[in-house]
Amino acid sequence: MEVLQTVFWSAATSRTGLASRLAYSRTKANSLIAGLIEQGLVQEAGLQASSGGRRPETLQLAGELGVVIGADLGATSLDVAVMRPDLRIIASRSEEADVRAGPGVVLARVRQLMRELLAMNGLSPRQVIAIGLGVPGPVDFASGQLVNPPLMPEWDAFSIRDYLGEAFDAPVFVDNDVNLMALGELWRLQRSLQNFLVIKVGTGIGCGIVCHGEVYRGANGSAGDVGHICVDQAGPRCHCGNVGCLEAMAAGPAIAAMAQQAAERGESRSLAEALRATGRLTAADVGQASRNGDAAANAIIQRAGSLVGQMLASVVNFFNPSHVFIGGGVTQVGPLFLASVRQSVYHRSLALSTRHLEIQYTPLGTHAGVTGTGVLAMQEALRLSGAPA
Amino acid sequence: MEVLQTVFWSAATSRTGLASRLAYSRTKANSLIAGLIEQGLVQEAGLQASSGGRRPETLQLAGELGVVIGADLGATSLDVAVMRPDLRIIASRSEEADVRAGPGVVLARVRQLMRELLAMNGLSPRQVIAIGLGVPGPVDFASGQLVNPPLMPEWDAFSIRDYLGEAFDAPVFVDNDVNLMALGELWRLQRSLQNFLVIKVGTGIGCGIVCHGEVYRGANGSAGDVGHICVDQAGPRCHCGNVGCLEAMAAGPAIAAMAQQAAERGESRSLAEALRATGRLTAADVGQASRNGDAAANAIIQRAGSLVGQMLASVVNFFNPSHVFIGGGVTQVGPLFLASVRQSVYHRSLALSTRHLEIQYTPLGTHAGVTGTGVLAMQEALRLSGAPA
Incomplete structure (x- = not known):
């Protein structure tokens, strides 16, 4: 668990880098990583530049883990992206939307876009690890519901989690759009x-x-x-x-x-x-x-x-x-x-x-929001999962 | 270490309360506490009210640990107190002061009051575990020095730590007065x-x-x-x-x-x-x-x-x-x-x-500042000390 979170939060790290971030001995880190590679949770992704001596292997979360889907709702826009576990974007779609149309209309469109993006890339809904959603209003993070949102009153206490969770059988995490931009930048900055x-x-x-x-x-x-x-x-x-x-x-x-x-x-x-x-x-x-x-x-x-x-x-x-x-x-x-x-x-x-x-x-520009939804989905999925270490 | 910090931050706790705060088993907590009592670091302080069954013993840091001294400098006032490890005040003094007189004048008076309060209570400077000082300006916490203080320019980069440390052979910790009020309330609130x-x-x-x-x-x-x-x-x-x-x-x-x-x-x-x-x-x-x-x-x-x-x-x-x-x-x-x-x-x-x-x-009223200096001194001393557990 802690190792996977650390791999996720440290883009392109090496075994040595990981051991030092976790304050583990190199022997302990090497053995844990060998186990995670064997289980298909972590993969090696090419060599890093050498700082003298043998060039270290870069580690990242394995693509076989599945994909995460992020959707960033603005007051007037909608960005959906399917991402690998390391948050590289596989496919994305942006369009105009009006949150005031209410959760029924907007989330139906979100769900449809998610399904289309998966299908176009030969992915099945069962490969979805988790879904992250950003919304333009105050969110009770524990319940994943909006609380008295001034711009979108119809969303008050609507269960976004149930609505999207039923469609994909994956955990759904919701946060305020600006919190997610901050989370995206925090991740980018490691x-x-x-x-x-x-x-x-x-x-x-x-x-x-x-x-x-x-x-x-x-x-x-x-x-x-x-x-x-x-x-x-x-x-x-x-x-x-x-x-x-x-x-x-x-x-x-x-x-x-x-x-x-x-x-x-x-x-x-x-x-x-x-x-x-x-x-x-x-x-x-x-x-x-x-x-x-x-x-x-x-x-x-x-x-x-x-x-x-x-x-x-x-x-x-x-x-x-x-x-x-x-x-x-x-x-x-x-x-x-x-x-x-x-x-x-x-x-x-x-x-x-x-x-x-x-x-x-x-620095993430227009991608800050959707990156944040991916970070939320991946981070919370790792926290929930019973994955070892 | 962690156990002592937890005892310090949980006024009047029992063995069971402590085990639950530390997420230790009761057996592990009991054995650690027995060791700390034997070493004279923790003491039992009377029975708590019963919630059914045997009334539990209250635990607190042992008076034998020594005393901490706190001094809270305002722009126009000065509060000094000698406290037990559980921050009960043994003796205190408040008087007018003018920080603009500069660190030489003001700290000489602080040092004199500290010595007097110790002597009047039959305490020796060697019993001082640590000293906490609050000052009315921005502090670089790592060095314990004021940084460009607008109300007290003569204090800029003056080494308060060296000045008071020499006099008492105890570690000196400095922070902004309002941060210490916040720390004092945080401690009061456990x-x-x-x-x-x-x-x-x-x-x-x-x-x-x-x-x-x-x-x-x-x-x-x-x-x-x-x-x-x-x-x-x-x-x-x-x-x-x-x-x-x-x-x-x-x-x-x-x-x-x-x-x-x-x-x-x-x-x-x-x-x-x-x-x-x-x-x-x-x-x-x-x-x-x-x-x-x-x-x-x-x-x-x-x-x-x-x-x-x-x-x-x-x-x-x-x-x-x-x-x-x-x-x-x-x-x-x-x-x-x-x-x-x-x-x-x-x-x-x-x-x-x-x-x-x-x-x-x-809620701590005029004691918030001086309580905060005591929390700072005690917390940092426990962090520094090689005390076991």
């Missing part, structure tokens, strides 16, 4: 960072927290709800009932609303043209206009980035993370958004907490 | 809460964070620096250089300044009289005037509490703690301060993160 944040800016704004090397969910699973931190006491009313919430002023819909206003006021020819062409504006249109040098679009992006940075400055003073990774659809508006976030944080936070702080877009 | 905050409102404002059952210090040891979170973008300039910092608007000196203004403007007879009598006003004067029903004093307390609550609302959305404990000198202004903090948080935070949130004054 836990080399212990304390960092992942901010998702999309239809909503949320934050995944890694603390002491583990994803932190808070006392009731609602940690990271930074979208409803107040950034302007004279700001507009948010759907949550309060005024001046970050989400109401800097998430995708707020950016689209600012763009609409700029177009209608004649402040931007680019945005006015885009509005005429499609009848509505999105954050992507603002990104396009900004790339074309549109001043109004740039100002909108700077305003949104600056507000996200204002929230982050408070959070950084409180939490003192080593890194902040920013992901989600809005980051596709381009580098100006990140520059505005940074400027706002560095201007506002204490020297000590920002001296070594790195703020960047999520 | 780790029954995993995720909570301790806010200290005194000359400065800081926050101790307990995450996954451990004190969390952040990537650079500056986590919890909530005093410089912006609560009013049009607010006054803070000594840190930014504007509208909570500390500049709601800590002790800001409360005193608001009181002075109220007195000078003729808004409060109580405060004007107090100002005439002593030439200066403090938060304690505002508390006294408030208890006498002075409306201006009440308004000042409500304003400070409300600003602290505004910061807390953001922090609670981000961290979703189960409890927030508020301590520090300013809390002595009375219950109106706490009521204002609560009102502000519950008004502003998301329903999910506040549904089960408890906000109260620190």
Whole structure:
């Protein structure tokens, strides 16, 4: 068990590397690994570069273990992927979706995509080790159910686990989408960072927290709800009932609303043209206009980035993370958004907490969410399994 | 080792309780404890209430182990206590102090008080197991040194450990005062809460964070620096250089300044009289005037509490703690301060993160800091020691 978890969390490790991570003697590690290879749980995957002497064999979880399926639900999008145990993607599909359609509609589509991806790759549902699902709302991790999700009320207390579990006879694990982005990055980093944040800016704004090397969910699973931190006491009313919430002023819909206003006021020819062409504006249109040098679009992006940075400055003073990774659809508006976030944080936070702080877009990019669903599925399946060692 | 730590962290436990906390068999636990009693490390301390059957013996660390000394330095105060291994206080002393006088002056006084307290109780310096020290600034925990402390620049990188270690030939452990308040409460709670905050409102404002059952210090040891979170973008300039910092608007000196203004403007007879009598006003004067029903004093307390609550609302959305404990000198202004903090948080935070949130004054009260220094000293000494088991 512990050995398999360690192989999973240390991409491309050698026997020696594994022994040192586990604080086992080389003899003990070698003998355990020989047993796991014999059982078909671990496989050798080519030679590593030599650091002098014989080149060590790379170890990874065996493909024969099966596959994991991950599905990352955003408010308006859906990503499904079938992955090997080492999370290399075998097949994936992304499409638009509307979570407000309710769990019946959305999960039926998720199930259908999962079946199609398996069938197209000659895989049977029985080969599925586990399923990981990310959802854009607060999750009670133990039950795998959403709790009072503001964007998707019909999902409240719906048993996602039963619905998908029946279809595949595999364990189903559910977590908040931003927690899963954080888990994905933690896995990519092989836990080399212990304390960092992942901010998702999309239809909503949320934050995944890694603390002491583990994803932190808070006392009731609602940690990271930074979208409803107040950034302007004279700001507009948010759907949550309060005024001046970050989400109401800097998430995708707020950016689209600012763009609409700029177009209608004649402040931007680019945005006015885009509005005429499609009848509505999105954050992507603002990104396009900004790339074309549109001043109004740039100002909108700077305003949104600056507000996200204002929230982050408070959070950084409180939490003192080593890194902040920013992901989600809005980051596709381009580098100006990140520059505005940074400027706002560095201007506002204490020297000590920002001296070594790195703020960047999520290295896993659009794959952060779906990678996280794979990590969740694989990690929890290994924890559940009666596999030896 | 592990057994001693567990005895230390579980006040008044029985053999059975200990076995269950350590996940040992009762036979194994009994045999280890018999050995520790024989070595004089653990002692029996009377019978517990029976839950049917024979009444179990209470176990605690043996007094023969020695004593620990804790010193809690605030910006303007100094508390020193000599404690038994179970942190019962043998003797203590509190007095005013000014950390800005520098480490030479302040630590000489700390050392003198430590010697006096030992001598008055017939204890020799050789009986000191360890020393714990809390300081009002950011600490690099590994070196035990302050790092760029804004309130006490002369202490930057001064080796507190060498200074006190030489005098007592005992290991010295240093941490931020608010982290130690959090550690003290964590010990009092016997780790029954995993995720909570301790806010200290005194000359400065800081926050101790307990995450996954451990004190969390952040990537650079500056986590919890909530005093410089912006609560009013049009607010006054803070000594840190930014504007509208909570500390500049709601800590002790800001409360005193608001009181002075109220007195000078003729808004409060109580405060004007107090100002005439002593030439200066403090938060304690505002508390006294408030208890006498002075409306201006009440308004000042409500304003400070409300600003602290505004910061807390953001922090609670981000961290979703189960409890927030508020301590520090300013809390002595009375219950109106706490009521204002609560009102502000519950008004502003998301329903999910506040549904089960408890906000109260620190249960350890003014002892939270000095208890924390004792926990630090005892815990780290047990970790260092070659004691068996």
